[in-house]
Amino acid sequence: MDEVRLIEVKEEILADNVKVAAEVRERLRKTKTMLLNLMSSPGSGKTSLILQTIAKLKDNLRLGVIEADIESKVDAEKVAAQGISAVQLRTGGFCHLDATMVTQGIEALPVKDLDIIIIENVGNLVCPAEFDTGAHKNVMILSVPEGDDKPLKYPLMFSICDVLLVNKIDYLSLSNFDMSALRKRVLALNPGITIIEVSCVTGSGIEDWTNWLKREVDIFKQSK
Amino acid sequence: MHELPVTESILKIVIKHAEKNNVRQVVAINLQIGKLSDLEDEWIQRYFDYLSKGTLAEGARLKIERMPIMMQCSNCSTSYETEASNLGELVCPACGGKNIALVSGREYYIKDMEVQ
Ligand SMILES: Nc1nc2c(ncn2[C@@H]2O[C@H](COP(=O)(O)OP(=O)(O)OP(=O)(O)O)[C@@H](O)[C@H]2O)c(=O)[nH]1
Ligand SMILES: [Mg+2]
Ligand SMILES: [Zn+2]
Numbered sequence: 001m002d003e004v005r006l007i008e009v010k011e012e013i014l015a016d017n018v019k020v021a022a023e024v025r026e027r028l029r030k031t032k033t034m035l036l037n038l039m040s041s042p043g044s045g046k047t048s049l050i051l052q053t054i055a056k057l058k059d060n061l062r063l064g065v066i067e068a069d070i071e072s073k074v075d076a077e078k079v080a081a082q083g084i085s086a087v088q089l090r091t092g093g094f095c096h097l098d099a100t101m102v103t104q105g106i107e108a109l110p111v112k113d114l115d116i117i118i119i120e121n122v123g124n125l126v127c128p129a130e131f132d133t134g135a136h137k138n139v140m141i142l143s144v145p146e147g148d149d150k151p152l153k154y155p156l157m158f159s160i161c162d163v164l165l166v167n168k169i170d171y172l173s174l175s176n177f178d179m180s181a182l183r184k185r186v187l188a189l190n191p192g193i194t195i196i197e198v199s200c201v202t203g204s205g206i207e208d209w210t211n212w213l214k215r216e217v218d219i220f221k222q223s224k
Numbered sequence: 225m226h227e228l229p230v231t232e233s234i235l236k237i238v239i240k241h242a243e244k245n246n247v248r249q250v251v252a253i254n255l256q257i258g259k260l261s262d263l264e265d266e267w268i269q270r271y272f273d274y275l276s277k278g279t280l281a282e283g284a285r286l287k288i289e290r291m292p293i294m295m296q297c298s299n300c301s302t303s304y305e306t307e308a309s310n311l312g313e314l315v316c317p318a319c320g321g322k323n324i325a326l327v328s329g330r331e332y333y334i335k336d337m338e339v340q
Binding site: 002003004005006007008009010011012013014016095096098126127130131151152155156159187188189191 | 234237261324
């Protein structure tokens with residue numbers, strides 16, 4: 001038997017994805033297209049929020065959508081029905097999108113003519129938090145029925161997002177969801193995060209969200 | 225939950241280094257993975273055993289060192305270790321401040337490998 005020797009490797013396992021993500025960000029900077037990664041558990045309201053956002057902003061901003069629904073095409077069809085450029089990625093059974101998959105989505109969109117592209121990531125609070133998609137902003141949705149303890153169970157997701165949308169606030173009166181406990185937990189993980197309470201059914205808070213988005217797109221377009 | 229793509233990356237990097245160093249056989253791979261990463265050691269090994277069949281790394285053991293979650297207070301700069309389950313309810317043990325940032329605990333790193 002040969003003797004066992006040690007070889008230094010010293011490499012980041014996810015370095016390839018980090019590199020592709022940086023390329024995506026740079027490429028979209030050139031066309032002044034802001035990329036926004038929307039994440040949540042299954043059913044928290046990602047598609048509903050995208051539809052609300054389109055309804056409010058489609059006269060002011062040119063939007064595109066990248067959909068990562070696991071099997072069906074339902075989500076992309078709903079979006080396309082609003083006259084918005086949408087592309088459906090085939091993610092198979094994947095638990096998250098990586099920057100290479102997002103690149104394929106971008107290539108299928110008329111990027112030069114878009115102010116913002118929203119990615120509907122795979123419904124999952126774990127894996128999407130670990131894979132940089134190349135987005136300029138990360139946004140997550142937590143819906144009231146999921147409970148106020150989620151920051152304790154999925155700390156990474158809460159710590160990487162720029163905005164937390166607390167959706168389905170129309171359910172608040174029916175539940176023991178403690179909004180101030182939630183805010184405290186989230187801010188402890190991520191002091192810089194913006195928290196906005198919304199309901200995609202009543203429309204409550206949606207304007208606060210779209211105002212945030214418009215402002216961020218303006219800032220993005222002015223930055224070099 | 226995403227052990228598969230992570231394992232694919234590990235294998236790719238390991239094979240690259242094995243070929244560069246004229247290795248006959250990779251015996252073990254030493255990884256550093258942050259405690260915040262939700263990877264199951266057992267599953268990474270199983271995927272690895274499957275993916276590495278017929279390669280220089282077939283049969284290699286993955287030795288995983290779990291890296292601690294380190295936080296730093298933005299107020300007084302004190303660093304300290306914590307567990308994932310405490311992250312939502314942190315106060316700085318030195319000054320009681322609540323502005324605390326994550327310093328490490330998200331690593332996905334290949335340190336070195338044992339080869340023949
Ligand atoms: N009551 C209430 N229901 C909502 C709200 N937002 C979304 N829903 C409902 O929640 C369900 C799931 O919403 P979707 O928008 O499809 O959620 P999603 O996150 O896109 O789901 P997946 O893509 O399957 O992960 C639908 O039945 C929506 O009508 C809300 O604010 N209040
Ligand atoms: Mg959806
Ligand atoms: Zn302190």
